[in-house]
Each structure stands twice: as structure tokens, then as C-alpha cells.
Amino acid sequence: MRIAAAVAALMIAATPAMVHARPAPAPASAADAQAAKDQATVKKAMNSGDLGTIRKMVPALETVASHAPAAYPLVERKGDTFIVRAYNLDQGLIASLLASAAAEKAAPDQKTQVVVDYNTYGLAYFLLGSAAVEARNYDKASEWLDKGLALQPENLMLVTEKGMVLTAQRRFADALALYDATFEKAAAFLISDQQGKARLLRARGFSLIELGRLDEAEKAYRDSLEIEPDHGGAKHEIGYIAKLRAGGQATGIQIMNGEESMKAK
Template structure:
């Protein structure tokens, strides 16, 4: 099959620059005093860590992949892991106010059942550093290692369209097409949570998720559904070349009785 265009790093960088989380806040009136909710994304430290991650992703795109993984990305990861791994808090690493408030609101609901608890959004750098390492390993075709890192990113930010897309791609490269399909199907529902992404980035990721679904569906021999997915991408991005190419590939399969 024609190779699938993965989630481009250039689009990711556009998204990274504009998505630092909001200011520090305490629990609101709907949460009891025992349930502390904190947003920490605008601290000087969080901003500096985010710059480190952005610069590291630039290094990856310049071909300095292992250097980026072993150096700045691991430095950021190690600091956050040491600080929060055994804190007892529910910790998130959201890429903006919309994500962060959703995660913390969900944590508050769980706390209200338990009667106490603390949750914190540490800002985007931690999850993005895991994503960066996963992206780097993926670029080196080291997919099992990429999977480990991307799952860590999603554990900290479960509704991130870029992290989900990257892991779906990894599953695809590992031949796990049903798992890849299920993950790609979640991406469109995450796009409105991506603060700082413009309409063009959202449309691009939406179309990529549909192409990913189409690729998986062809591998699963569900050609009618694959065709529909590629046509849905073309409805968003008319004349998108990879979708057109894959539709021709589906025609060839059908002509051969595939």
C-alpha cells in the first residue's frame, strides 16, 4: 500500500508554541476544602521547560534524534518524574486551559466521591517531552520504545489529538491495525480541546486521522469503509493527493478481486 503521511512535526511545532497552560488557581466553590485543584502552567519554570522541549523537537527535525532524546527531553522528564512520581496527587500535563480545566474537573468529581484529594496541572512540558521522545524513537523505527513514551504522554494528557495520532501511527507500523483504527477514531473529538491550534492545524489533523482510518480499514479488508474515510478527508481538503492515491489503490484492489 502507498505509505501513509504521518502527523507532520511542522504542524506539531506550530501547536506547541501557543499552548502553555493557564495561571495558578485554587479549588472552586463546588469542591470541598480537602480537594485542592491547581493550574501551574504559567510559572517561569514551566515556561522554560516548554522552551527546552520545543528546541529539542527542532533538534529531532534536524536529524539529531538520539542527542535530543538523551539530552534535553530526558532532562525535562527526569525533573518532573522525581517531583511528582510519588506525590500522591492526580497529575496532568495539559496543553492549554481547555484541556487543563476538563482534566481537573474530572478529577474533582472523583475526589467528591472519595471525600478528599489533590489534582494539579503542571503545564505542557512533561507530556510533550514524552511525546518528543516517542516521536524521535518513531523516526528511528524503534516502535516499541516509541509506544512506551507515547502512552506516558497520553496518561498525562488523555485527550491530546497529537499524542493519540502519533500512537495510532506507531500501532499501524507494528501491524496492530484494529488498535490503530480505534485510536485514530478518537482524534476528531479531541481537536476542539487543542488550545492554540488554528483551523488549518485542526483540519490537517482531522484529515490525517481519516487517512489513518482508511489505511487501517484497507489492511482489515473493509474497503467500503476505507473508501468512505478517504472521501471524508477529501471533503475537508479537496484534491488531497494521498487520499486520491489511496482511492485509486482501492479501485485496483477491487479490480483484482481484493
């Protein structure tokens, strides 16, 4: 039995606090005060490290999502300031360096600054989608994740979780199309999130196996091992590809939610 597992449990457990993000300014308006309150709610959910707590917070997270602005990209320019939205310190610092370099190249004589903000609303949609995945309500999960991806199509957490939903629905061609589109349009974000890139490569490989494209699948898994050389799941799938090439019988897929995958470790 081959396992496709949700990403939420691993991501939530491994996410460090973004202690070096710019300090939240004193609220200058009711909108600023609401944004600060929303950020605190999302941080509480992420920092809990517990999917049960997050499920209990779904109503509060739905309220947060209702406050999401119409435009909320991962990188946004406002005047001479580039805002980089990230979920942890490493991603934020690397993305800010890339944004700074791009700004200098585009306008070398213009002074710009880059600030890193907590990705409040992108994370709210991710958490809501993940909570629905945990409940195996894939239609609701798609609804939340699609709203997040409409704001942040390059968000690797949202992409990987949406791919998990498509895999659970046996929509492997759609999952592959999502992954390939992400590789095309999110090059800078793949540089700043190498673990996310490795997850995306493994997810792509999984879909390619199910579509019978074994050579491409093996390459995707081997590329992922260049980033995370000790990943047992990637090595297992390469072995499974060898088994299929030798005429072995295809193995069924077991869809695990986050809690089940954590218990299986």
C-alpha cells in the same frame, strides 16, 4: 508500494511559534522556574525543525518528561480560570474560544477567564515518541506515547503517532480502535485542529483498508478530502480502493520514518 509515514517531520516543520500565548510569569517558586526551563527546552526542539537536532536532545527531553505533573490535561479548570494547553497559535485560540463558550454555558453568572499555555509536557512525550519512531524502536515509542496519552488522551499528535506505531507493527485493529475512541471523546479538539482531524481520518482509512473494510475506508478518505481537498495521499488511496474492488492485487506497505518521508517528497 503503499507508504505509511510518521507524522513528526511534517508537524515539526509546519508548527508556527505560539507568539500570542500568555507571557510566562516571573518564577514564583523553584517548581515554576523548572517549568519555565522545561518549556524552553521543548520549544528549542520544536522550533529546530530538524529531526537530527531532536534526536540529540533526547536526554534533555527525558529530563523534561520526568518533571511532568500527575495531571496535565489539554483543558484544565483551576478556580475561575480555564487553562488551554496547545502547541500552536491557531489550535490554542480556537480551543480557548470553545472552552470559554463551554464555561459560559455551564455557569452563565460566573465570571471565568481562559488562558492559553504552551503544551510543554504533552509535546515532550510526543517528541520522545517520535525520536523512537525515527530509530524504529517501536516498543520505546509506545512507552513514551502511552505516557503522554495517559495525561492527554485527546491529543491528536500523540494519537496519530501511536497509530503509526501500531501500523508499523501490523496491529491494524488496535490502530482502528484507537482512532475510533478518539473520534468519540475528542470532538471539541477535532473542531480546533482540522488538519489533525484530516490526518486522523486518513489514518483510519488506511487501517480499514488493511482490515478489508473498503466502503468505510473510502468514506474516511473522502471525508478527509473535504478538509484538505488537494491531499495526494488520500486521492491515491481512493484509487487503490477502486483497484482492489476491481480484483487487483493488494500492495505491500512500506513504513517510512519522518526523515525518509521528507526525502521522498
